[in-house]
Amino acid sequence: MRKILVLAALAAGIAGSAQAADITGAGATFPFPIYSKWAEAYKKETGTGLNYQSIGSGGGIRQIKAKTVAFGATDAPLKGADLTKDGLIQFPSVMGGIVPVVNIAGVEPGKLKLSGDVIAQIYMGDIKKWNDPKIASLNAGVTLPDANINPVYRSDGSGTTFQFTDYLSKVSSDWKSKIGNNTAVQWPVGIGGKGNEGVSASVKQVANSIGYVEYAYAKQNKLSHTLVKNADGNFPAPDDKSFQAAAANANWNEQPGFGISLNNQKGAEAWPITSATFILVHAKPEKPEEVQAALKFFDWAYKSGDKLASELDYVALPANVKDQVRNAWKGVTDPAGKPIF
Amino acid sequence: MTSIPGATPVVRKTPKAGFDAVFRNASFGAALLVLVLLAGIMASMVIGGWPAFREFGLGFITSSVWDTQNEQYGAWPAIVGTLSTALIALVIGVPLSLGIAVYLTQLAPAWFKKPVATAIELLAAVPSIIYGMWGLFVFVPLFAAYVQIPLSNIVEGMPIVGTVLYSRSPSGLGIFTAGIILAFMIVPFIASITRDMLEQIPSVLRESAYGIGATTWEVVRHVLVPQAGVSIIGAIMLGLGRALGETMAVTFVVGNANRLSASILDPGSTIASRIANEFNEALGLQLNALIALGCILFFVTFVVLVIARLLVARVKRY
Numbered sequence: 001m002r003k004i005l006v007l008a009a010l011a012a013g014i015a016g017s018a019q020a021a022d023i024t025g026a027g028a029t030f031p032f033p034i035y036s037k038w039a040e041a042y043k044k045e046t047g048t049g050l051n052y053q054s055i056g057s058g059g060g061i062r063q064i065k066a067k068t069v070a071f072g073a074t075d076a077p078l079k080g081a082d083l084t085k086d087g088l089i090q091f092p093s094v095m096g097g098i099v100p101v102v103n104i105a106g107v108e109p110g111k112l113k114l115s116g117d118v119i120a121q122i123y124m125g126d127i128k129k130w131n132d133p134k135i136a137s138l139n140a141g142v143t144l145p146d147a148n149i150n151p152v153y154r155s156d157g158s159g160t161t162f163q164f165t166d167y168l169s170k171v172s173s174d175w176k177s178k179i180g181n182n183t184a185v186q187w188p189v190g191i192g193g194k195g196n197e198g199v200s201a202s203v204k205q206v207a208n209s210i211g212y213v214e215y216a217y218a219k220q221n222k223l224s225h226t227l228v229k230n231a232d233g234n235f236p237a238p239d240d241k242s243f244q245a246a247a248a249n250a251n252w253n254e255q256p257g258f259g260i261s262l263n264n265q266k267g268a269e270a271w272p273i274t275s276a277t278f279i280l281v282h283a284k285p286e287k288p289e290e291v292q293a294a295l296k297f298f299d300w301a302y303k304s305g306d307k308l309a310s311e312l313d314y315v316a317l318p319a320n321v322k323d324q325v326r327n328a329w330k331g332v333t334d335p336a337g338k339p340i341f
Numbered sequence: 342m343t344s345i346p347g348a349t350p351v352v353r354k355t356p357k358a359g360f361d362a363v364f365r366n367a368s369f370g371a372a373l374l375v376l377v378l379l380a381g382i383m384a385s386m387v388i389g390g391w392p393a394f395r396e397f398g399l400g401f402i403t404s405s406v407w408d409t410q411n412e413q414y415g416a417w418p419a420i421v422g423t424l425s426t427a428l429i430a431l432v433i434g435v436p437l438s439l440g441i442a443v444y445l446t447q448l449a450p451a452w453f454k455k456p457v458a459t460a461i462e463l464l465a466a467v468p469s470i471i472y473g474m475w476g477l478f479v480f481v482p483l484f485a486a487y488v489q490i491p492l493s494n495i496v497e498g499m500p501i502v503g504t505v506l507y508s509r510s511p512s513g514l515g516i517f518t519a520g521i522i523l524a525f526m527i528v529p530f531i532a533s534i535t536r537d538m539l540e541q542i543p544s545v546l547r548e549s550a551y552g553i554g555a556t557t558w559e560v561v562r563h564v565l566v567p568q569a570g571v572s573i574i575g576a577i578m579l580g581l582g583r584a585l586g587e588t589m590a591v592t593f594v595v596g597n598a599n600r601l602s603a604s605i606l607d608p609g610s611t612i613a614s615r616i617a618n619e620f621n622e623a624l625g626l627q628l629n630a631l632i633a634l635g636c637i638l639f640f641v642t643f644v645v646l647v648i649a650r651l652l653v654a655r656v657k658r659y
Contacts, residue, residue, distance in 0.1 A: 155610075156619065158622065180410035183622045192596060198477075205481065206513070
């Protein structure tokens with residue numbers, strides 16, 4: 001009898017600690033590196049772990065709708081109507097930039113200048129050669145080869161493609177009407193690489209190619225990035241300063257659930273292809289303690305995670321946006337209607 | 342019965358009818374399970390893909406548009422890509438495999454047989470993702486530099502040849518590359534099965550042919566191939582099955598373009614590669630369309646197997 005009691009106590013202990021130890025989340029691949037870094041540091045500090053499955057934004061949305069995780073993560077924000085329909089609350093966690101990368105013999109990183117309209121025409125197949133007058137006029141002093149451009153895109157559905165095509169739709173009406181904006185679109189020309197790895201492998205190997213990847217990825221793999229003309233007509237370098245500049249002027253309350261686009265924001269120093277990645281939680285969760293643990297985790301990340309984020313080339317949210325998010329968390333309530341945060 | 346002195350007579354017990362019945366029913370159940378599983382898979386694919394079939398009808402198969410933005414889906418480029426990569430794989434892989442099998446069983450010196458046979462079996466055990474990565478990082482750059490770019494320069498502007506072999510983006514990725522990688526992947530299957538079959542042909546058949554003065558070629562052509570014909574076709578069909586459904590390796594090297602191109606060196610996609618690419622992020626009608634694609638792949642494989650059965654039946658008659 002005593003033995004059974006001990007066993008029962010042990011079992012209860014294991015179950016109890018498992019419940020306290022694991023916050024479950026699933027979704028976007030783009031923020032996976034920073035979420036795992038944060039999770040590591042958070043576990044050291046609090047003993048609470050995070051089990052995050054990077055299955056893609058669509059998967060994250062599916063999982064949170066099916067209530068199999070405490071939070072879902074998506075790069076492409078949900079629209080207000082969808083949030084209301086499914087009883088979800090959405091907030092941004094961290095930001096990053098997308099950079100076009102090229103492989104042209106003799107062109108150094110950061111030397112090639114492009115405008116959004118030119119990028120759109122390249123990816124539509126309207127500009128076919130690197131020495132096209134439209135590219136040459138932006139790049140006085142750079143020798144460009146008389147070679148076909150090989151555009152490379154993400155073949156898998158991805159938040160990166162969503163943000164990239166969102167940017168192109170904003171700067172080119174042709175792009176908007178012909179191709180549009182989604183996690184995967186109908187690319188008229190070019191080759192598709194699976195994942196950031198696939199795109200960067202193709203760009204590295206294929207001469208005269210152009211691709212787009214997350215900035216952190218381009219930097220860590222030493223890909224040759226380009227400069228892109230922003231809404232103010234400048235060519236800022238892609239780095240944490242220019243990403244932050246894009247967020248500084250944005251009106252985050254323009255869309256429900258902070259679901260605004262940071263692409264092509266005004267600001268002399270603003271990097272034109274910047275985006276936030278988002279977290280989804282239920283407003284009236286069935287298991288409030290799990291969501292409470294998740295919110296505590298992100299609260300901690302807002303307070304103490306900025307340095308880790310910048311080490312991985314992500315950009316922290318501006319302080320005022322963090323406060324607005326914490327305010328939005330008050331909408332998450334337990335069954336009795338009491339806010340859990 | 343004459344009894345041997347000193348030996349204890351063996352008494353056979355009367356078989357228990359009950360055990361026999363249980364055994365028969367258990368094995369019948371096992372066989373039935375296959376049919377039930379197959380029907381279940383088919384049913385769930387049809388149900389999952391139904392919204393796409395209902396929305397687009399026959400157009401789902403014939404249309405070349407794959408536009409997630411406007412929710413328009415057509416499977417034609419993926420079907421063409423699937424069939425053409427598999428066909429290229431067969432055209433390259435089958436003669437290679439048969440050559441290997443015949444050489445190993447008929448011509449190779451004994452010291453050479455063993456290592457080659459082992460190497461082939463090892464190749465069959467390599468996971469497909471390894472073929473994909475090898476293809477992308479090793480084969481594709483070489484293919485682009487030494488074949489595709491020179492070839493594109495030569496054939497540019499030529500009628501017909503220029504259409505089929507010119508590629509606007511000579512990146513090394515494309516339908517043809519995928520076919521070559523698939524050929525590498527199916528050779529071990531076809532070669533090792535064919536080798537086993539050839540080895541099992543009674544040597545008396547071969548010896549009598551040699552005895553009446555046949556050359557090695559004549560023995561292979563008139564004795565071995567007809568004897569092993571059914572099994573060779575079976576081996577090729579296994580290889581074809583793998584080529585049709587192969588996913589990761591193809592996704593790495595096919596170029597993943599959801600459009601039709603007249604050139605076999607241009608990027609394209611297969612049914613399996615498109616599902617691998619888009620399944621994670623798919624929602625709603627796109628998800629239905631992907632399941633419908635899977636349903637079509639199921640159907641294509643089924644048709645191919647039926648054709649194989651008919652072929653085998655024909656060969657058997659000779």
